[in-house]
Amino acid sequence: MGKLNVSGSVGSAVGSLGEYLRDQRTQAQMSLRQLAELADVSNPYLSQIERGLRKPSAEVLQQIAKALRISAESLYVRAGILDAEQSGAPLVEDAIDRDPRLTARQKTALRDIYRSFVGTADLEENP
Secondary structure, eight states: OOOOOOOHHHHHHHHHHHHHHHHHHHHTTOOHHHHHHHHTOOHHHHHHHHTTSOOOOHHHHHHHHHHHTSOHHHHHHHHTSSOGGGOSHHHHHHHHHHOTTSOHHHHHHHHHHHHHHHTOTTTSOOO
């Protein structure tokens, strides 16, 4: 079967999302199967998301974010569900999540501290 061509702004958002998820999963040292199990989605579906072939719902993104211990809002921005200009906090949290020098525990601590400073700790459940 040929490779599906994803084009347009939604397609590029989905592709970017897939690459980002794969990077986050790799940094968390998780296999595709482990993440699928933790996020309660099927292996093939998660693989299609990572390859940019599927656009997941906000609910699935939230499950994946929780499993990866990253900001759900940053996934919403990457998926094109939320406008980046509408939410400044996820940009900072996204930068924290992308830094390969930080451990998962350090990332969680930095997000918690950041949220306490900007008053968003009560808006999102801590991963």
